[in-house]
Amino acid sequence: MLRFKLTQHSRDEQLMKNIQAYLDCGKYSPSSISEHGDILVWRFMDIVEKIIPLFSKYPIMGVKLKDFQDFCLVAELIKENKHLSLEGLEQIRKIKAGMNKGRDTGLNSSNSPGEVA
Numbered sequence: 001m002l003r004f005k006l007t008q009h010s011r012d013e014q015l016m017k018n019i020q021a022y023l024d025c026g027k028y029s030p031s032s033i034s035e036h037g038d039i040l041v042w043r044f045m046d047i048v049e050k051i052i053p054l055f056s057k058y059p060i061m062g063v064k065l066k067d068f069q070d071f072c073l074v075a076e077l078i079k080e081n082k083h084l085s086l087e088g089l090e091q092i093r094k095i096k097a098g099m100n101k102g103r104d105t106g107l108n109s110s111n112s113p114g115e116v117a
Contacts, residue, residue: 002075004041004051013037023050048075067099 008016010030016037020028026041041051052072060068074092082088098104 001042002044002047002071002078004047004071006039007036010035010037023054025050044075044078048079063103066103070095070099 004026006016006019013028013030016028016039020026020039023039023041023046025043025046026039028037028039030037041047052075055068056072059065074095077083077088077092083092096102
């Protein structure tokens with residue numbers, strides 16, 4: 001299941017509710033155990049028709065851009081029904097494993113640029 005989650009500090013709760021209302025999809029949930037809240041979008045059509053176009057029009061700056069590009073790649077694989085094959089599912093798993101904290105930024109590696117371990 002493809003999901004989009006946006007997290008911000010609880011002091012930005014009104015901003016998050018405004019974003020959720022603007023997107024007209026997903027759900028805002030404050031955390032009961034920490035000082036943050038999330039907007040979670042889980043409907044595939046909302047992701048494809050609202051989330052991806054928004055962040056394509058207004059690109060993400062910084063390291064999260066690569067995660068968004070991988071997210072778009074997975075969405076495309078799902079649109080093409082490639083997630084229904086073992087090969088496609090394995091491709092999605094590999095992409096997911098390299099996202100967020102799993103991404104190799106090269107900062108903790110002794111490899112030279114362009115070198116693969």
